[in-house]
Amino acid sequence: MRVIVQERGFLLAREHGLFGNCHASTVVDLPGGDLLVAYFAGRREGEGDTAIWLSRRHAGRWHAPVRGFAEAGLAHWNPALHASGARAWLFYKVGATVHEWTTRLAVSEDAGGTWSRPRPLVADDPAPRGPVKNKLIVLAGGDWLAGGSVETEQYWDAFVDRSSDEGHTWRRSDIPIEHRQGGASGGAGTWQGLAANALWESDVERVFRWDGVIQPTLWESAPGRVHMLLRSTRGRIHRSDSIDAGRTWSAAAATALANNNSGLDVARLDDGRLVLACNPVEGNWGRRTPLVLFGSQDNGKTFAPLLDLETAEGEFSYPAVIARGTTLHITYTTNRTNMAYCRCEVE
DSSP states (O other): OOEEEEEEEESSOTTOOSOSEEEEEEEEEOGGGOEEEEEEEESSTTSTTOEEEEEEEETTEEOOOEEEEOOTTOOEEEEEEEEETTEEEEEEEESSSTTTOEEEEEEESSTTSSOOOOEESSTTOOSOOSOSSSOOEEOTTSOEEEEEEEEOSSEEEEEEEEESSTTSSOEEEEOOBSSOOSSOOSSOOOOTTHHHHOTTOOOHHHHTTOEEEEEEEEEEEETTEEEEEEEESSSEEEEEEESSTTSSOOOBEEEEEEOOSOOOEEEEOTTSOEEEEEOOOOSTTOOOOOEEEEEESSTTSOOEEEEEEEOSSSOEEEEEEEEETTEEEEEEEETTTEEEEEEEEEO
């Protein structure tokens, strides 16, 4: 298994001057070959001027981004896109901090040209329901399954949300975790940008004590057999599996894959092979470089490196990956100032 890079670049001009900080991209492909990417951006993460921005690729080039969704004085976070034909769904978080965020949903009927007024995803639940970072998947039976998580001031916990009616209603299933701890493990924190970027959490020492798993990325290997990989505070990517289409899950347990407590994403090809993008770095809040693409031909039991997306010093993080046939579309944060794009072919 190998990948061949077809194109690399950025969504924005290097000196775009639009905002000081951007993060957490999500990508979908649309009719006619367009791509749509969403991310949050503003002066800095967690500030009230952050908004959800949208960038569209049309006719082979990225067009000027649009400041799409903003509620004055409220921080915006972690969009997740889903599309089916010309209909697109945009989920995103709002809230002063990650401990308080809730989920909004907007829907487009014209491939992201115009959008409905955002609404709470689950109006009677203050928890951050629906997808927390990564794309939802459509199961063989037609249901949607989204990887969610909660970040309290004590623990991090993951769950999945299921919808049988294209996002109108949701049912939650929690993910147990092996060996619940009172504090994080996996090495000392080393990410120098933590305090600079996360104004919403001023007590950095408390941040390093958080423990758990968040931000699941999902795939279905056979009808009803669903799997996830999770970000962890414990120095390793964790995994959980379901044999009943995501209704119940095994306890999330550590894999052999290093994790720096940063986001990751998996895409499944039509032939069952998997592609994983992540920072293969140990340590809670470890360095967010390098950023590497891995492949698996045994349903995620083992992964082998395929491509170094980034190896320089800096922050290269929060990848989003989709697979269409043997084509991969990948977006990710680059030094919090731009979004990178890479298109690859898998052989």
